[in-house]
Amino acid sequence: MxxxxxxxxxxxxxxxxxxxxxxxxxxxxxxxxxxxxxxxxxxxxxxxxxxxxxxxxxxxxxxxxxxxxxxxxxxxxxxxxxxxxxxxxxxxxxxxxxxxxxxxxxxxxxxxxxxxxxxxxxxxxxxxxxxxxxxxxxxxxxxxxxxxxxxxxxxxxxxxxxxxxxxxxxxxxxxxxxxxxxxxxxxxxxxxxxxxxxxxxxxxxxxxxxxxxxxxxxxxxxxxxxxxxxGSVNPVFVTQAALDERRDAIAEGYVTSVSGSAGQLCTKPGFVFVPDSHGLDTALNTAATPVAEHRLLNPRIAQGYAERRELIMGTPGVRAVHEGGIRFDDEGQGWATPTIVAMSLDTLREHAETLTHEVFGPMSLLVEVPDGTAYAPLMGELFEGNLTGTVHLSDDEMAGATANHAALAELVEAITLQAGRVLFDGWPTGVAVSPAQTHGGPWPATTLDTxxxxxxxxxxxxxRPVTYQNAAAVFLPAELRDDNPRGVAQRISPAGESQNWGSRWR
CATH class of the missing domain: 3.40.605.10 (Aldehyde Dehydrogenase; Chain A, domain 1)
Known part of the structure; x- marks a missing residue:
């Protein structure tokens, strides 16, 4: 151009x-x-x-x-x-x-x-x-x-x-x-x-x-x-064993993560997959009811959230677990409380085009999965790239001491292929600022997934990389000189090494 x-x-x-x-x-x-x-x-x-x-x-x-x-x-x-x-x-x-x-x-x-x-x-x-x-x-x-x-x-x-x-x-x-x-x-x-x-x-x-x-x-x-x-919807997968151990704690953590900063976080858990006999409704209502309303960032974002929320709640097969709401003041600013809805896996599949896109605001979708359904294939079936993917496991499952270990390992691998950060027994909001952090992922989480x-x-x-060939030391950056005055870590390929490349694997 x-x-x-x-x-x-x-x-x-x-x-x-x-x-x-x-x-x-x-x-x-x-x-x-x-x-x-x-x-x-x-x-x-x-x-x-x-x-x-x-x-x-x-x-x-x-x-x-x-x-x-x-x-x-x-x-x-x-x-x-x-x-x-x-x-x-x-x-x-x-x-x-x-x-x-x-x-x-x-x-x-x-x-x-x-x-x-x-x-x-x-x-x-x-x-x-x-x-x-x-x-x-x-x-x-x-x-x-x-x-x-x-x-x-x-x-x-x-x-x-x-x-x-x-x-x-x-x-x-x-x-x-x-x-x-x-x-x-x-x-x-x-x-x-x-x-x-x-x-x-x-x-x-x-x-x-x-x-x-x-x-x-x-x-x-x-x-x-x-x-x-x-964009990222940050799917979360919860096992029955994890629910049996700490149902109330999972519900409380979920609501806190969804409602924090009015859900206007790129790592908000947009989808939580649970067994269809999860029994979370009461605990979720208990956790969500005291959450005070929070102003959304601006009228445009508030209007977009209201429209998206209404579309999802009007989809056949979607039920309100905690309805929450949004009100507008005289200046057009939107004030929201958290909304959590539930649906069967079949409903999500049937209305995937409507339901699987990100909701920017305090709303999340609980997906009820029939017993015996493997979680791992759902990543590739329903989602593209994400910033995060999360699993909630029991203590025994975390230790690898259960009969479903192979299925859980497949789930972790499936998440790894489609997310930049894989979490265990936590919630994706609250990105730690630390050297090993990855805040990225395959499209559409980021434009460049590396x-x-x-x-x-x-x-x-x-x-960008640059290579110097046969340069005298006086023309080299300090980190490339033999005396290495900055003490920067250097990866050195010594003379003669190439004669033995690959020999260990014969």
Whole structure:
């Protein structure tokens, strides 16, 4: 697709980002880490000013939003340590080998370098953790790429206020000018994405929106990687033995996970599969009845939730376990209480086109499965990719000491093939910010199923590999030199090793 000249204001933003790319990539890991920590500290120090803005614009609670600020700061500090550690560089060293199995091998050394300017389309439902100071923004900066955030229209004032805090911290830390900037507007975001100086994109939001942006990124004359987190229904499978052991605890955890933040979480459990004699109705009602109504993020999301909820509840064979509800105030804002409905597996199959899509809000579907029905095939039959999949097992089942172990192992394998995170005896909301985390999955959970937007592996999305051949040490990045002054882990293929490749397996 052809690109048009940018309006003056956008041209200045993109030009500044492009000019910052080389000096930012040249910053030392230690300098970049110190800048990230300064950003994290500044966010926490500004929390008292930022959280009230977020509450007004999103309707989320003070506790939830304060927790998000802390989460964002922790994640940024985690990335600071990862930048200095350098494991994400995947440094590989293959020394000159005159006895290589295929002839003389030159000296080859491989690392990763920043992509260049990246545009991040912020999310609505996490105004800190997946927005201006969120995981994608943090990973882009940690990778050494200039960042342009396309602010979400659901919290514009917060976006500008948060960006101001971060930019000031980056400037005070001595980072090059304009390594972080913000733009507003749908058309403006697309215009930035199509500019040839932009080398990557990130997104958190709807399937439709993410697919449209991914298609734009791929249809450019020079396509760029686009990492989108889109939709997920996060199926949960509960065995009869687990219900027998802790029925009330499972019901309570389920309701808490469904209703938290009014169900506006990408990891909300949308479907829970249980034996048809589950006996959960009373426990679910007991857990759901005290849950107070919660405002949805904005009128558009509230209206979409109301329509989706009405469609599902009007489907033949669907019954209300806990009806909940939604009301609208004079400003069009929607206030919801959790809704849990149940249906037979046959009903779900018959109305799969209506029922299997994500509901963005505090609603979940309980699927009653006939005794003797294997859970494993249901993953591939009913769902595409997901961020998570969960199993609830009894203590004996968890220990592998039951007759149904083979069937449970098949279920875990089926989930593994279609989800980025497999949970046991828990609930998928509350994504731990930790190096080993995967927050991604096959389409439509993400546009590229090898990626994650949480955990230290998120940095590698915004870098590309480069190999140096027969380079003198003075021209090599520090992590590829023989003296390895940074102490980065190196994978070395010693000279002569190729003569024995595969010999252990004869």
């Amino acid at each position: 052809a690109t048009s000249p940018l309006p003056t204001a956008l041209e200045e933003i993109v030009a500044r980002a492009a000019a910052a790319a080389t000096p930012f990539a040249r910053t030392t890991p230690e300098a970049r880490a110190k800048a990230l920590v300064r950003v994290a500290d500044a966010l926490e120090q500004a929390s008292a000013e930022l959280v009230p803005i977020a509450m007004r614009e999103t309707g989320l609670s003070e506790a939830r939003l304060s927790g998000e600020v802390t989460r964002s700061a922790v994640q940024i500090r985690m990335f600071a340590d990862a930048v200095v550690d350098g494991a994400y560089l995947d440094a590989r060293v293959d020394p000159l080998d005159e006895h290589f199995a295929l002839g003389v091998r030159p000296d080859l050394r491989r690392t990763h370098i920043p992509l260049g300017p990246v545009v991040n389309f912020a999310a609505s439902n996490f105004p800190f953790a997946f927005s201006v100071p969120g995981g994608d923004s943090a990973a882009i900066l940690a990778a050494g790429c200039p960042l342009i955030v396309k602010a979400h229209p659901g919290h514009p004032e917060l976006s500008d206020a948060t960006a101001a805090v971060m930019i000031e911290a980056l400037d005070e830390a001595g980072m090059p000018e304009h390594v972080m900037q913000v733009v507003h507007g749908f058309d403006e975001g697309i215009a930035v994405l199509t500019d040839p100086r932009i080398k990557g994109g990130a997104f958190t939001g709807s399937i439709a929106g993410g697919r449209a942006l991914a298609d734009i990124a791929q249809s450019r004359p020079a396509p760029i990687p686009f990492y989108g987190e889109l 990626s994650t937007s949480v955990g230290t592996a998120a940095i590698s999305r915004f870098q």
